[in-house]
Amino acid sequence: MRSRVEQFERIRRDARDEDMSIRALADKHQVHRRTVRAALADAVPPVRKPPARTAPVLGPFEDLIRGWLVADLTAPRKQRHTARRVWQRLLEEHQAVVAESSVRNLVAQLKLEVSGATTQVMIPQTHPPAEEAEVDFGEFQAVIGGVVMKLFMFVLRLSHSGKAVHVAYANQSQESFLDGHVRAFEALGGVPVGMIRYDNLTPAVIRVALGRERLENPRFVALRSHYGYDSFFCIPGIDGAHEKGGVEGEIGRFRRRHLTPVPHVGSLAALNAALAAADLRDDARRIGARAETVGVGAAREQPLLRPLPEVAFEVAASLSCRVDAKARVCVRQSHYSVPARYAGRRLEVRLGATTVIALDAGTVVATHTRSLHKGTEDLVLDHYLEVLGRKPGALAGATALVAARASGAFTPAHQRFWDAARRGLGDGPGTRALVGVLLLHRTMSIAAVSAGMDTAVAMSNFDPDLVAVEARRSMLATITPIPVPLPPTAGPTAAIDRPAPSLADYDQLLREATA
Template sequence: MSVQENIRTLDSHGIAGREIARRLGVSRDAVVKYTGQRDYSPQPPAPMARPAGSAMTGFETTVEEWLSEDQRRPRKQRHTAKRVFDRLVAERGFTGSYSPVQRFVKKWNDLHRQAGEGFTELVWPAGTAQVDFGQAEAIIGGLRQVLHIFVVTFPFSNMRFVQAYRGETAECVCHGLRTVFDHIGAAPRHLVFDNATGIGRRVGTKVVETKLFGAFKLHYRSESRYCNPYSGNEKGNVENAVGFLRRNLMVPEPEAATLQGLNEVLMTRCLALAEATHYRKGLPISELFAQDVAASLALPGVGFDPVRYESRTADKKGNLLIDGNTYAAGSSFHSRTLTVGLRHDVIEILDEQSTPVRSFPRAFGRQTETIFGPAALLPLLVTKPGAWSHSQLRPLVPGPVRDWLDKATATNRRRLLSAVDAASGSAGFDAAITAADMLIQRGDTPEIAALGMLARRLAGGTSPAVENVDLSVYDIFTADAFTTVNTLTGEIA
């Protein structure tokens, strides 16, 4: 029993205070204190006052004015404790440390919070998906790259999907959503975004969506909703999933030959997560996700093609400016108005009859050099073979072909370039230039007919085997087979 309890017990038996002090070996003051106390109900802890004076003495009014003015400012442009400390030192000659300033600002903010501040737990019905982007590094084709990871989560089941892209455009969003929709065989009824990144722009409280994303929603009959960009808790499931997937699927950095290969790996790893148990509901995620799919919409009979078409006029060199980067359509298209198809990974150029004429890998970010396809440069070089020495094509061809063209006359150079150009139309530039390289190394003249036939065989995967052929078997035709006897004279001819 505690000393206090012993004192109270002896006092209840009518024993005098002097005797209680003697028996328990405590002071008479302690006996008087505990026998005289009437209320032993628990009390809240009293704040501990810091000893001595605060370094903030004399600065309280200034800081309170600054913090009060913050209430009228945007949330992201208000004073932090560090900013208050810096201003006090620079403007008011404050000589104290950062700690008392931090404590003062925290106490003031705690006392002046609005009643509606804080978070509330949200309930998400089955068939609802949340969408967001994050960033992570991966190694693609041996090169380390910063990728934009597109995350789609289903908060009812906590199922998560991720795909990687090189940008955050509407084409990337629509392609990523279609990939998930096709994989699960259904389209969520509601899509929740925190802002209009990639699929539109926010003007005040109104979001203006792009035509492409509007067409995407019409195609799948899904609805979109945009939460407050400053309130991540409104779509906290996907916010947490971005970090979770980055830590668990992309540490260490995944490696793949292509971005498509990486996305296939990521999708497989996401499916493995479905075998886990829901952190709160105690059921397998795969079982709960089946309810998400059942509450979603059926897919239409055809998948949505996430491409955006725009009109562009080529300059005098046949170049087009697309998203700040220059693409070479070819000199034959100079000053013509063409159609440009923008996909998440490809830029496609179509002529006035909407026939595809060029295709380029899509570049994200500002590129300093013109983006071109080697085949686009061939027609101009056929017309002007003298430009070969300083052409952008010259560093891209194999050494034997480059040396042959460097030494060739203008006529022979034109003939080879014309042959490669003709073969590129049916077999592709890579097969055509490989065919030219093989013919030159064999010592043959790279004529149009021979080069075209070899390029088509290379493109079709039936390239001739390189081997030494034994021709000695044909010697019989120069000896026995052609040996005859003259029947009149009997002489061997």
């Protein structure tokens, strides 16, 4: 374009300065007379029209490919033609010699034609501070304790500042959905005063009605009422994704930025700590060409949020579970132990997003971290000690003992005491002695009981009472006595002027009694 502009300039200069004719200008500059006329008419050369290209090889197959794509409209989604499959069929069935790239371009064009899809125009939106937020779940993978797991990331994003809170869960249950709101509101320091946008997640919506009407889950309604905000439900399916495009894009951005490569952590709590740290780092980023960072916008928005209620919403679901013969309750296909004395009874179980709490008449009897897998057992050795005192032979192969060793609750000091007690007393009495020592942990620290066991092993005396005495002595030795100030020293004792004691009154009573 630059050389043509310069050529037009030379032609126009010669026509102006030399007063040359069109034929003379064409001869001098070796161009057609049409070019001279165009240069004299406008200093900017006209844009050249691209030539209409034909597809001599693919042209005969265009109707055939269009027919395949029309038939795909009623075929299962995962069994429809891809551009590569179309190219393969042309080679195999019609011996067409054509480049795969040419087929890809044609298939992309025909798919738009066949589906009738048109570009949907989006209206730019302005979100006032503290007015709106968006919520969604996103999937990702992480390695927890050496096991590759598919996890779900709850995301709540403020629409104005772009500040987002991310929390990882093992599922998309209602407890996770509610718990995510509670954690997000606490992290943000308030609640949007307007509405929060949702898609039609099962924890919030029981049934989609006509239009935007929804039959909402009562627990979700209670959460919304507790925090005092409104909800807005998007159009079902992909058609409504743009109505909460901020959180949709945030899930992908966060996954690429902070979850790539796949994170390796020891527990779900450690993973959530890493996500919270990533949220803090994201305060320094800018969205697009905004002048302020996300953190600055969030700090300006935070005072305008609705204050949090004095008490957080109770997200745990209350269940009634029967304790089986192995002193376990089954909750969502996972087993959790309770004290053995509750076997055969029915207990209240509060199922939270990350905890499982068993209660008897309102008193907590067992607390567990919610399992990340189905079909697992979370057993606490302390819950079985009374039974093991009567059945000592069951301890060696107990699943609860394996779990206690893995968690560090059953230490090498316990193993040394058990081995020495069995050598000195025999298997049964030695194991009973260990059970008696394990019962001490209910009232004493691990360090004190360990010191007591070491002393008992050194003395070759495995009586649990001796371990208790030595544990208390160890506890007292670590207590620093508090000095008590003595009263100031009194001066010399002053003489007290008082009469000597007399028994006259007693003698008079004695005479009256004998009279």
